[in-house]
Every structure is written in structure tokens, then in C-alpha cells.
Amino acid sequence: MIELSGIWSLASNALFLCIGVLGIGFVIAFHEFGHFLFGKLFGVTIHTFSIGFGPQLITKRLWETNFTVSLIPLGGYVEPEPGLKENPLPGTLAYLPYWKKMMIIFGGILFNIIFAYAAFVCLAMTGVPESQLYTETGAHKIHTVLPDSAAFKAGILKGDKIISINGQDVSHNLVLLKKLINESSEEPLIVTVERNNESLSMTVTPDQVVHKTISAKQLGTGFIFEKTPGVPFGAALKKAYTRTSSIMKNTLGFFKQAAQRRSTEGLSGPLGMITMAITMIQQSFLLFLLLLAVISVNLAALNLLPLPILDGGQGLTYTIEALWGKPLKENIINAIHIGSWLLMMALFAYLTYKDVIALWFT
Numbered sequence: 001m002i003e004l005s006g007i008w009s010l011a012s013n014a015l016f017l018c019i020g021v022l023g024i025g026f027v028i029a030f031h032e033f034g035h036f037l038f039g040k041l042f043g044v045t046i047h048t049f050s051i052g053f054g055p056q057l058i059t060k061r062l063w064e065t066n067f068t069v070s071l072i073p074l075g076g077y078v079e080p081e082p083g084l085k086e087n088p089l090p091g092t093l094a095y096l097p098y099w100k101k102m103m104i105i106f107g108g109i110l111f112n113i114i115f116a117y118a119a120f121v122c123l124a125m126t127g128v129p130e131s132q133l134y135t136e137t138g139a140h141k142i143h144t145v146l147p148d149s150a151a152f153k154a155g156i157l158k159g160d161k162i163i164s165i166n167g168q169d170v171s172h173n174l175v176l177l178k179k180l181i182n183e184s185s186e187e188p189l190i191v192t193v194e195r196n197n198e199s200l201s202m203t204v205t206p207d208q209v210v211h212k213t214i215s216a217k218q219l220g221t222g223f224i225f226e227k228t229p230g231v232p233f234g235a236a237l238k239k240a241y242t243r244t245s246s247i248m249k250n251t252l253g254f255f256k257q258a259a260q261r262r263s264t265e266g267l268s269g270p271l272g273m274i275t276m277a278i279t280m281i282q283q284s285f286l287l288f289l290l291l292l293a294v295i296s297v298n299l300a301a302l303n304l305l306p307l308p309i310l311d312g313g314q315g316l317t318y319t320i321e322a323l324w325g326k327p328l329k330e331n332i333i334n335a336i337h338i339g340s341w342l343l344m345m346a347l348f349a350y351l352t353y354k355d356v357i358a359l360w361f362t
Contacts, residue, residue, distance in 0.1 A: 013278070020277030023288065025051060027115065027296045028076045031303075034111030035078040036065075038104040045091045048079035080104070085327035098322040105315045112300035113244060119293035120240035127230035128286040140174050140223045149220020154204040156221065160193040174223060181206050182217045191219075244297060251301040308333075309340035 029051045039046050045064060050056075052070035059068045083092025093101060141161045145151050163171045166189055170177035181189070188203040206217035231239060273295065280287040303311040321327050 016278045016281045017274070019281055019288075020274050023277060023292050024273055024295060025076075027112070027292050027299060030115050030296075031108040031112050031299055032076040032078050034107035034109070035080075035104055037111075038107035039078065039080050042096055042100045042104065043091060044093055044096065044104070045081040046078060047081060048077070050079075051076045053077075085330075094327075098318060101318045102315055105311050105318065108311055109300045109303050112296045112303075113248075116247075116293040116296040116300070117240050117244050119289050119296070120243045121233075121236045123286060123290055123293070124236035124239040124243075125230050125233060126286060128284070128290060139172055142221045143224040144222035146220035149218075150204050150207045151219040151221045154191070154202045156191070156193060156202070156204070156219070157195065160195050162191060163194050163199065164192045166190050181219060184217060247294060247297045248301050251298050252304070255301065255305065307340060308336045309344055313340070 032049065032051075036046055036049050040063070048066045048068060050068045050070055052068075053075045054071040056068045056070050059066055061067070081092045083089055083094035085094045088094035093104070096104075139161070142151075142156065142158055145156060145158055161171065162177060163169070165177060165180045168176065168180060170180065184206055186205075188205045190201055191204045192199055192201045194200075204219060206219055209216055209218050230236075277288065277291055280291045306312045306316045308314070308317070317328065317333065
């Protein structure tokens with residue numbers, strides 16, 4: 001006989017899975033809506049607005065556009081009428097001037113930023129527990145201390161709050177804390193912690209930890225964040241701007257480092273994102289909203305990259321054509337796009353494989 005608790009657990013997980021998939025799908029669909037809106041604004045015929053890829057499940061024709069929901073919800077696309085570059089006609093992309101084409105291309109990126117900014121404003125006004133999704137600010141304390149680690153040997157305990165390292169305040173800046181540890185020399189660090197409302201200073205020599213090809217110095221501690229209080233609307237606007245721009249900058253910097261290292265370390269596929277979404281939903285809706293905002297900024301940053309399959313690559317193509325004064329050959333563009341799609345699908349498959357291995361062994 002199946003216990004009711006087991007049935008409830010399965011139903012809850014299925015519900016969280018659906019919410020996670022729909023949430024991520026919404027962020028992607030909102031990106032595509034930016035393309036759609038600017039295309040319609042400039043009079044371009046939009047044949048298809050699809051949420052998801054693969055076989056179409058639902059199709060509804062409105063405003064000369066087929067709105068579809070497809071089987072695989074993690075993705076989407078807008079299909080405008082490209083037109084003939086040699087003989088452009090009204091209602092086609094080819095007929096538009098350069099700046100309007102660029103507005104359509106970057107409309108999706110703009111909408112991702114708008115969604116993230118609005119979400120961060122709401123989160124700043126409400127107050128939300130900080131998390132590893134965004135670690136620049138927020139009061140934090142030690143949640144775990146690994147046995148035989150540098151922190152363990154120095155006498156650091158669970159529940160301690162690291163206030164400063166070598167005199168630098170890190171009480172609300174976990175990124176700076178980790179940076180000071182990782183960039184430390186062979187000399188021991190002077191770490192000041194708060195314990196039972198008292199300040200204690202101790203010397204700590206970080207451990208050199210090697211994970212695959214990456215070497216870093218660590219204390220051997222895990223952190224949790226305390227809830228930050230809500231702020232007034234005006235302060236929330238400023239805080240949301242700082243948070244959005246900071247995540248965008250960090251994401252672009254991460255892509256640059258990944259390209260330089262030629263490594264996928266730190267990248268996650270669709271399965272990894274869904275797993276994280278389920279975890280956040282189970283903890284708090286606000287944390288789930290925070291995750292969607294971060295994903296939205298990441299999607300905007302990703303599409304800024306000048307890769308043929310992304311918005312940045314299409315914008316680069318339009319820019320080259322505008323500077324050159326004539327269109328590029330279609331067969332060359334199509335070959336580049338097909339090659340890019342194959343490479344992107346191969347990357348997604350590899351990242352999914354990594355996600356499966358990580359889930360299997362954790």
C-alpha cells in the first residue's frame with residue numbers, strides 16, 4: 001500500500017518542477033516578446049511567436065502571427081519575414097533601416113533587463129534572504145566548518161560572523177572575503193570574527209585546494225546569508241540598478257574567463273537550471289524570483305556575445321552590412337548559422353551530461 005506522504009511528496013515535486021519550468025520558460029518568452037513588440041512596432045510581418053521548441057502543442061493565430069506552445073518549453077523564437085535584400089519590400093526586415101533592425105535584435109535583451117530590474121526593485125522593497133546567486137552584499141555567517149580545514153585548525157566555529165580580514169571590512173561582502181583569501185600570500189591572515197556579540201581575532205593560513213584544473217585558496221567554510229530588510233521605493237530603484245549592472249558585469253567577465261580558460265567549469269545546462277529553480281521554490285518564492293531575475297540578466301549578457309546564433313551575432317551581421325554597403329551572401333550566412341546551431345546543441349548536450357553526473361553523484 002502506498003503511503004499518503006509518499007504520494008504527497010511526488011505531487012509536490014511534480015508541482016515544483018512545473019513551476020520551475022514555467023518560470024524559466026517565461027523569462028525566455030519575455031525575451032522573445034521584446035523582439036516581437038519592436039518588430040510589430042516597425043511594421044514587420046511576424047509569422048511565428050513560439051514558446052519552446054519541437055512539436056507544436058497549441059497554436060493560435062492572432063494579428064497575422066501564429067502563437068505556438070511547443071513541447072520543449074526551455075527556449076523560444078520569433079520568426080519575422082526576412083525579405084529579399086536585393087529587392088526589399090515593406091513588411092520585411094530587409095526593408096528597414098539599420099537602426100530599426102538593431103532595435104528589433106536588441107529588443108529581447110532590453111526586455112530581459114527590464115524584467116530583472118523590476119524583480120530586483122520588488123525584492124529590495126520586500127527584503128529577501130541573500131543567497132549564493134548574488135554574493136556582493138548581505139550579512140553572512142558561517143554555516144559549516146570542514147574537519148581538518150584551515151578554519152577548523154584556527155578555531156573558527158559554526159555561527160561565527162567574519163567581520164574583517166587583515167583589517168578590511170568583509171561583514172557584508174562575501175566576494176571581497178573570498179578574494180582576500182584566494183589572493184593571500186604565504187603569510188597567515190588576521191581574521192576577526194564576531195561570536196556571541198564579542199570580537200575575536202585569530203591567525204589563519206588558507207588551504208590550497210585544486211579542483212580539476214582550477215587552484216584556489218580556501219578556509220574550508222560554508223556560508224549562509226541573513227535576511228536583508230526592505231527599503232523604500234527610491235532606495236530600491238538605486239539598489240536594483242546596482243544589482244542589475246553588477247550581475248551583468250560579472251556575467252560578461254565570467255564568459256571572458258571561460259573563453260580564456262577554454263573550460264565549461266561553472267556553466268550549467270537546462271537540467272541544472274531546473275534543479276536550482278526547484279530548490280529555490282522549495283525554500284521561498286522570493287528566492288525563486290531572485291533566481292529568475294539572475295537568469296534574465298544572464299540571458300541578456302549571453303545574447304550580447306557576437307556569436308552568429310545569438311542576438312549579438314545578428315547585430316554584428318547587420319553592422320558589417322551597413323558599413324560595407326551591401327548584403328553578405330546568404331549561403332555564407334546560412335552555413336555559419338547552421339554550424340553555430342550544431343555547436344550550441346553539442347554544448348547543451350555536454351552541459352546536460354555534466355548536470356546528470358553532478359546530480360547522480362550528489
